[in-house]
Amino acid sequence: MALRRRRRARPVLSTVRPGAALPPPSALELERRAWRTRRARRSTLVALASTLLFALVAWFAVTRSPGWPRVQATFFSPSAALESLPDIARGLLVNLQVLVVGGVLVLVVGLGTAALRTLRGPAFAPLRILATVYVDLFRGVPLIIVLYLVGFGFPALGLQGVPTSPFVLGTAAIVLVYSAYVAEVFRAGIESVHPSQRAAARSLGLTHRQTMRIVVLPQALRTVTPALLNDFVALQKDVGLISVLGAIDAVRSAQIQVGRTFNFTPYVVAGLLFVLLAVPSARLADAVTARARRRQQSGSLL
Amino acid sequence: MSVLELRGVVKAFGPTVVLRGVDLAVDEHRVVALIGGSGSGKSTLLRCASLLETVDDGQVLLDGEDVTDPRVDADRVRRRMGVVFQAYNLFPHLSVLDNVTLAPTVVHGRPQAEAVEEAQALLDRIGLADKAAEFPDRLSGGQQQRVAIVRALAVRPRVLLLDEVTSALDPELVGEVLALVREVAGQGMTIVMATHEMGFARQVADTVAFLDGGVLLESGPPGQVLGEPQHPRTRRFLARVIDAGRL
Numbered sequence: 001m002a003l004r005r006r007r008r009a010r011p012v013l014s015t016v017r018p019g020a021a022l023p024p025p026s027a028l029e030l031e032r033r034a035w036r037t038r039r040a041r042r043s044t045l046v047a048l049a050s051t052l053l054f055a056l057v058a059w060f061a062v063t064r065s066p067g068w069p070r071v072q073a074t075f076f077s078p079s080a081a082l083e084s085l086p087d088i089a090r091g092l093l094v095n096l097q098v099l100v101v102g103g104v105l106v107l108v109v110g111l112g113t114a115a116l117r118t119l120r121g122p123a124f125a126p127l128r129i130l131a132t133v134y135v136d137l138f139r140g141v142p143l144i145i146v147l148y149l150v151g152f153g154f155p156a157l158g159l160q161g162v163p164t165s166p167f168v169l170g171t172a173a174i175v176l177v178y179s180a181y182v183a184e185v186f187r188a189g190i191e192s193v194h195p196s197q198r199a200a201a202r203s204l205g206l207t208h209r210q211t212m213r214i215v216v217l218p219q220a221l222r223t224v225t226p227a228l229l230n231d232f233v234a235l236q237k238d239v240g241l242i243s244v245l246g247a248i249d250a251v252r253s254a255q256i257q258v259g260r261t262f263n264f265t266p267y268v269v270a271g272l273l274f275v276l277l278a279v280p281s282a283r284l285a286d287a288v289t290a291r292a293r294r295r296q297q298s299g300s301l302l
Numbered sequence: 303m304s305v306l307e308l309r310g311v312v313k314a315f316g317p318t319v320v321l322r323g324v325d326l327a328v329d330e331h332r333v334v335a336l337i338g339g340s341g342s343g344k345s346t347l348l349r350c351a352s353l354l355e356t357v358d359d360g361q362v363l364l365d366g367e368d369v370t371d372p373r374v375d376a377d378r379v380r381r382r383m384g385v386v387f388q389a390y391n392l393f394p395h396l397s398v399l400d401n402v403t404l405a406p407t408v409v410h411g412r413p414q415a416e417a418v419e420e421a422q423a424l425l426d427r428i429g430l431a432d433k434a435a436e437f438p439d440r441l442s443g444g445q446q447q448r449v450a451i452v453r454a455l456a457v458r459p460r461v462l463l464l465d466e467v468t469s470a471l472d473p474e475l476v477g478e479v480l481a482l483v484r485e486v487a488g489q490g491m492t493i494v495m496a497t498h499e500m501g502f503a504r505q506v507a508d509t510v511a512f513l514d515g516g517v518l519l520e521s522g523p524p525g526q527v528l529g530e531p532q533h534p535r536t537r538r539f540l541a542r543v544i545d546a547g548r549l
Contacts, residue, residue, distance in 0.1 A: 196387060196389060196391045197391060197393065199349075199354050199385075199387070199391065200385075200387060200391035200392075200393070201393075202354060202377075202380060203352055203354060203380055203383070203384075203385035203454075204380070204381075204404065204405035204409060204453070204454075204457060205377055205378070205380045205381030205382075205405055205409040205410075205457065206377070206404075206405070206408065206409055207377045210408055210409070214404065214408065215393055218395045219393075219394065219395050222395065
């Protein structure tokens, strides 16, 4: 190995000035960008073509089926749809009322139940156990059975002061079931707040309740908003179930029309109205979820 | 009378005994540095002192009052201490100003305007007055930790407990936090700090206490404990620290 005098290394100084505008992209980068654009365009075209093909096949399969003319007349009759629309729309107002009243009650009862479940200490054991039993019970029972039990069971008691309106009883049943779900969503949110936040609050002298109200719950709510909106979308369609108690809502109105004309189009109309109701909420839920994800990625938490 | 005194404090988590009877007295205007390897019980000691953990035996006395007595309202005791954590633990959903004014207004019932004025003055002193309206995630680690120190000072505590306040920081940001601690100490605040910054402990602390295996093995003036450690375990610990280039 040849012995060579080692030259003293000189520091390499960059000629790029910090803060100056970027030079135009290199040929290499331009070629990369062009390739990415080409690939994206090709993927879009492939997706479009396959979607069209599938739609065509489905369309032919359905319209060429032997029963299609009868199905079309029974389920997709424009005249029957137009005729039933006013009654169904009026019924939908009842659903909306249940949705608003029920939605607010669900938030209150759910949050209360969640708070009870997070209480520590032996003195609160009965409340904690009660809340746990309630959640287990009403998450397990199908909504329709709760509707029957509340809707027909309570009036049958014949007690004075017990409401008999299917609207009130239906709302009560829905609130009972949904609050159990929402309580668990809230509890997950409360437990997702890092214990160090609680330690910091308590070290400042905040009491357990102040810590909950000022530090834990605001952070928990932010975390669970997407999940809550998702439950709200589910609630929007389940309010249609109060029709089984005889409340004249959208579903019941459709049922009455079907009974009169033996045409099932009103059901489709009612279904479409519920979908129209759900779409804005679903988009809102998406937007809120996306925003929460962006916040998290920017490292807003520890 | 000491501001803060620990007498035979014992703490175990399940089968793991972390503190095996620790005695420590901190006099007014004094700075005590707790040193020791990770897992030696420094953080647990501070958490016991601030009543964030319940001791399994022994006593914690604040101004002579036994605050480990279950009949004592722990929330009232915590109001008289300030704690700063390794991971800052600022409240991410509150602005910097709200972080600082929260305890003075909510816990101590001071008028909002007065608390805000005082918080602004404190933030001004650490050069972060222009960040008052920002949320903590817009601040660097060093800035967040300085806000956390100010938040703890805003309640005018009797004693400040610092739990490795520079351990989560990039090396270039350690200096600004230590400078603030030095300033606070210079103003006469009583401080107990768990730290790995031996050079800082040597300069600022009145007493250095070496914790090992849940026992205070050695404590005394920094020159003595860091310069001529008596216990072989202290010597071994300091040798490791020197090897790591931290002293």
